[in-house]
Amino acid sequence: MSDQTTTGHHQQTSPLDDDDLLIEILLPMPPQPSSLPRVSLVCKRWRRLVSNDPSILRRHRAHHRKPPLLGFFEHRLFFPDHSCRLDVDDILFNPIPEPPDRIPPQLFSMERFPASTGWATRLLSCRHGHVLLLDTSGNFFVCDPVTGGHVRLVIPPEFTDLFINAAVLCAAGDEDEGHVHGTCHWSPFKVVLVAMFGNDGRPMVCVYSSETGLWGNTFRHDGPGTFRDSGASSTLIDHALYWEIDAYNGGHMARAVLGFDLDRQTLTVIKGPPMECSDSSQIVKAMDGGVGFATLSYPTLHLRVWHWNVNVCQDDVATWSLVKTVDLQSIFGLQEHIQRLQVSERRDFILGYDEDDGVIFINIHSCLFMLQHDSMQFKKHYERTERGHLSICYPFRSFYPAGDYSYLIGPSIVGETQCN
């Protein structure tokens, strides 16, 4: 019973003594990884509730719905002896939160996966707790860094000789009742494979479903134009995935946006907003939930945010409204720092995008900034000195069930899938 002293004329009890009420009190504890481990050290009964009961962990996640941003994966390019082979160590997890919510990178190391070193050539996508890699044999490798679950996917033959790009996502939609992204470990997932067809440079897409274990039909864009993949990461907006691609027209190149609607299974290509070829760019989620586009000009460091006027779109010709131009030098307080540098020393790029919070990862010289494109709130993540190469940041969001999480590993994500 309670340790509380008796006051007044009725027996004072504490809701903390009642398991059901204690659970109600612990559910609002923040979704950050250290929250529940820390309360589990209060006493043994608390630990029993938060560590050993999967249903309480599930309720904790359902309560918060949005998983925390734990960090990002990046592909550090390193060429030993000038060879083109990359080591598996090069795909690294980079934690973002401060302690005690900072997950040590080694816990999400790619080395724990059974393949030997030298097997991953490209990091392609990171979403809903899954990481998608391309291995040296030219096949996909989907893994769940939290549980260690993984599967190898054989790429359909018509894509094998092409430069491919791909996105991974949970098969459940945001509105699916009972599903919370960030707990997708045992849930079915999809891989959306995109490439430009060799003969005419037309985009084509094929979707793998882990529910069926099969690749579906290939969808081809039937509009005019020749395109090339830019290798950029995908952005998921509503029920569609978007990639930046390059459009060629009579020797002239322009940035375009390739969209694949997952529900209707339709491909669209729209012309991007005006930009210089030295600009860095990123597809973002507009404030109204539509498609937006951010460009970072070099060397002036002006960030422009555009929104696609979807209602005015005709024949794949989009109109874009410039909604914002901001001077990042003044926002980040970098004027003096930048003036001291030669332009040739500068390295200013958009490196990634967290679609859940609308945060753009921007590298300016040696600093990585995280900027929310609606509020313009920003955080300097770190200043780095040791690296020569800039790599794309793939934000990783997940609930992190510290302790025993073997029950999370579903049978669907361990194994090997052959192409049908």
Next chain:
Amino acid sequence: MEVDKGKGEAEETRKVAEADRDTVTLKSSDGKLFEVSKEAAARLSTVLAGMIAGGSIDDNGTDLKQIGSEALENVVDYCNKHANSIPSAALISSSISFNTAPFKEPEEWERKFVDRLSHDALFDLVEAANFLGMERLLDVTCHKISEMMKGKSPDQIREVFNIKNDYTKEELEEIRQELAWAFYDD
């Protein structure tokens, strides 16, 4: 509803003339009477809704023996404030299953309402809300207690809530080592 009927004791002399009153009278464990809007009580408390529908409401004061007068006053105060502040449908989601319903952050007035409560009053209100099946009030009060734990070390939580540590030093050390990253700053 300008008159705050939840404050203080209801008048002893009040006579009930009509059967279809729009308020119900609740009696705390220590015999104090409180009047609350029937509509708000039925909407916010599954237990009171059941009693109203089942006709087990006593016009001279429905006995709630498990709830002291301070907690019951807060319950009634919450019901009245809720009736005045919130468009009714906003927080009622009976069709969504409890386990998956997304939590709605407390409104500003709900925060103020729980912030002014003492530690004991807050705990009593959690139990009263639980007893009366007041899901939203339970959420808001539990959220407040949870906020009091946020950012605190296990030692600090034990101290604030007067909880006995039943771990041995060795057991604590073992768990800490297992999850060293989560206890970086303690």
